[in-house]
Amino acid sequence: MSKSSVSKLVPRVPGATRRQQYSASTKRALVDVAEELFTENGYASTSLDSIVAGADVTKGALYHHFSGKQALFESVFERVEDDASRAIQDALKGHRDPWEKATAGLRAFLTVVQEARYRRIVIQEGPAVLGYERYREQEERSTFANVLEIVRSVLEAGEWELDEDLQQTFARIFFGAMSSAGESVSSAPDPIVAAANVETAITFILAGFRVLAESGVELPASELPEEV
Amino acid sequence: MSKSSVSKLVPRVPGATRRQQYSASTKRALVDVAEELFTENGYASTSLDSIVAGADVTKGALYHHFSGKQALFESVFERVEDDASRAIQDALKGHRDPWEKATAGLRAFLTVVQEARYRRIVIQEGPAVLGYERYREQEERSTFANVLEIVRSVLEAGEWELDEDLQQTFARIFFGAMSSAGESVSSAPDPIVAAANVETAITFILAGFRVLAESGVELPASELPEEV
DNA sequence: CGAAGTACGTACCCACGGTATGTAGGCGCG
DNA sequence: CGCGCCTACATACCGTGGGTACGTACTTCG
Numbered sequence: 001m002s003k004s005s006v007s008k009l010v011p012r013v014p015g016a017t018r019r020q021q022y023s024a025s026t027k028r029a030l031v032d033v034a035e036e037l038f039t040e041n042g043y044a045s046t047s048l049d050s051i052v053a054g055a056d057v058t059k060g061a062l063y064h065h066f067s068g069k070q071a072l073f074e075s076v077f078e079r080v081e082d083d084a085s086r087a088i089q090d091a092l093k094g095h096r097d098p099w100e101k102a103t104a105g106l107r108a109f110l111t112v113v114q115e116a117r118y119r120r121i122v123i124q125e126g127p128a129v130l131g132y133e134r135y136r137e138q139e140e141r142s143t144f145a146n147v148l149e150i151v152r153s154v155l156e157a158g159e160w161e162l163d164e165d166l167q168q169t170f171a172r173i174f175f176g177a178m179s180s181a182g183e184s185v186s187s188a189p190d191p192i193v194a195a196a197n198v199e200t201a202i203t204f205i206l207a208g209f210r211v212l213a214e215s216g217v218e219l220p221a222s223e224l225p226e227e228v
Numbered sequence: 229m230s231k232s233s234v235s236k237l238v239p240r241v242p243g244a245t246r247r248q249q250y251s252a253s254t255k256r257a258l259v260d261v262a263e264e265l266f267t268e269n270g271y272a273s274t275s276l277d278s279i280v281a282g283a284d285v286t287k288g289a290l291y292h293h294f295s296g297k298q299a300l301f302e303s304v305f306e307r308v309e310d311d312a313s314r315a316i317q318d319a320l321k322g323h324r325d326p327w328e329k330a331t332a333g334l335r336a337f338l339t340v341v342q343e344a345r346y347r348r349i350v351i352q353e354g355p356a357v358l359g360y361e362r363y364r365e366q367e368e369r370s371t372f373a374n375v376l377e378i379v380r381s382v383l384e385a386g387e388w389e390l391d392e393d394l395q396q397t398f399a400r401i402f403f404g405a406m407s408s409a410g411e412s413v414s415s416a417p418d419p420i421v422a423a424a425n426v427e428t429a430i431t432f433i434l435a436g437f438r439v440l441a442e443s444g445v446e447l448p449a450s451e452l453p454e455e456v
Numbered sequence: 457c458g459a460a461g462t463a464c465g466t467a468c469c470c471a472c473g474g475t476a477t478g479t480a481g482g483c484g485c486g
Numbered sequence: 487c488g489c490g491c492c493t494a495c496a497t498a499c500c501g502t503g504g505g506t507a508c509g510t511a512c513t514t515c516g
Contacts, residue, residue, distance in 0.1 A: 017513080017514070018513075018514090019462070019463075019512085019513055019514070022463080022464095023462080023463065023464090026463085026464085042356070042359075043356070044272065044356075047502080047503055047504085048503070048504065048505090049502090049503070049504095057464075057465090058464075058465050058466075059465085059466090059504090059505085059506095060463085060464050060465045060466075061463075061464050061465075063464095063505075063506080064462085064463060064464060065463090065464095068504075068505070069503095069504065069505090119360075123355075124355045124356055124360060125356045127351075127352045127356075128270070128271070128272075128352055128353045128355075128356035128357070129356070131270075132347075132352060132411060132415060133415070136412075136415070165421070165422075165425055166425050166428065166429065168412075169409070169412075169422070169425040169426055169428075169429050170429050172408055172409055172412045172426075173405040173408065173409050173426070173429055173430070173433075174405070175408060176404045176405045176406070176407055176408020176409060176411075177401040177402070177404045177405040177408070178404070179404055179408065180400055180401065180403060180404020180405070180407065180408075181397070181400055181401050181404060183355075183360060183404075184364075184396075184397075184400045187360060187361065187364070193393070194393075194397070197393055197394050197397040198397055198400075198401070200394065200397075201394065201397050201398050201401055202401070204440070205401075205433060205436065205437075207436075207440060207445065208433065208435075208436020208437055208439065208440050209433075209436055211436065211439050211440060211443065211445075212432070212435060212436050212439060215439070217435065217439075245482080245483075246482070246483095247481090247482055247483075247493065247494075248493095250482095250494080250495095251493080251494065251495090254494085254495085275471080275472060275473085276472075276473065276474090277471090277472070277473095285495075285496090286495075286496050286497075287473090287474085287475095287496085287497090288494085288495050288496045288497075289494075289495050289496075291474075291475080291495095292493090292494060292495060293494090293495095296473075296474070297472095297473065297474090
């Protein structure tokens with residue numbers, strides 16, 4: 001548990017009064033330490049005392065900035081999600097072909113999901129701590145949005161015209177698949193090999209999409225086609 | 229919070245002494261109440277006091293049967309998982325065609341995952357409360373095993389020979405996809421429609437597999453095929 | 457330079473998980 | 487049949503930890 005984050009000096013942000021700067025810096029310190037401890041020990045096993053001790057402040061300061069433990073967690077959650085989403089966004093830039101875009105996004109997501117903080121805070125504890133509803137709201141405007149974008153472009157490439165709900169469903173499915181896969185990747189004995197396996201599998205599924213697209217298969221079909 | 233489970237009489241199990249029967253019945257009562265409360269309020273918001281009150285016993289009894297709150301949760305978890313796994317098993321019986329089997333399993337899973345207790349206890353809180361490792365161990369021998377079985381039969385139908393790891397990877401992906409989908413189905417405004425959408429999407433993906441199988445596409449291919 | 461409000465610090469409460477110890481009543485043994 | 491033992495609980499208690507009420511110093515603005 002390093003105190004490196006604490007020793008950061010107060011940044012000189014122009015246009016902000018000294019009070020605001022100090023305030024922002026302690027708030028930031030709290031979120032930094034909280035992120036570290038939540039990632040290491042999980043939400044339940046991380047006491048507020050240990051957080052404020054790590055940030056060299058008191059509970060008074062914490063409760064001045066946050067309404068409680070859960071709110072602090074949510075701040076951490078948002079930051080981790082935002083970072084992840086940005087990383088994926090960056091990976092998507094410059095790809096116009098939907099299949100390439102999907103592959104790039106896939107790789108980016110696989111990288112992100114191997115970060116301990118993302119797995120622990122977003123995937124593992126997020127739904128339980130925030131409740132599924134709140135979890136979903138948060139996720140909807142960040143990482144899930146990226147997945148949705150990829151899915152849309154792939155579906156568009158297949159020239160399937162799906163209603164919004166179905167697109168969301170596809171995105172949900174892929175998001176869940178990737179989350180679960182990422183979890184198993186990072187806990188695998190050899191994460192590199194495991195990641196390669198995931199990429200192979202997803203690529204294969206995408207190949208299925210591609211073939212279907214090119215043979216002009218209709219969708220939706222609630223039943224399996226009788227014979228192809 | 230009904231007390232119906234409490235009013236159950238002590239069952240007469242032949243070959244067991246009265247003491248054992250009473251013991252088993254209080255243990256069962258504890259698990260029953262715990263399942264109910266955990267499902268309703270979640271793990272963290274359910275106090276042991278409320279559980280023992282619901283089961284009409286004291287903490288002494290609880291700590292006689294279980295080593296702690298987490299162990300009690302694990303008992304509940306196992307029971308919910310076992311029930312789910314059994315339901316899916318039943319649905320798989322009588323199907324020999326891999327694609328039909330997959331569809332049947334899919335439907336069964338979609339039903340199971342809409343049970344509040346399964347979503348809350350297994351999907352939402354399971355990983356956070358038990359930790360991912362322990363969660364995985366439990367799941368590996370129940371619901372995940374069912375998914376793996378289905379995936380194997382599908383892959384076999386395609387005459388792809390994959391190593392164990394890759395099969396597991398495919399199963400992981402589908403399991404995650406279904407979990408996530410189920411979560412969104414049960415929180416959708418109209419779960420029936422949402423479930424139909426999920427089925428459409430998965431069916432479509434399976435159709436991709438089928439086409440690939442019939443055109444004899446190779447696997448693994450770490451990159452997307454250049455052109456089909 | 458003084459009033460006002462922000463950004464904390466301090467002291468305390470109580471809910472809750474866990475433990476240590478007491479005890480009643482079935483069950484085997486003679 | 488009765489006696490001791492051990493199981494299956496009940497009771498009383500403790501420590502941790504989230505949350506709160508209130509006090510205070512410093513900063514900003516007039």
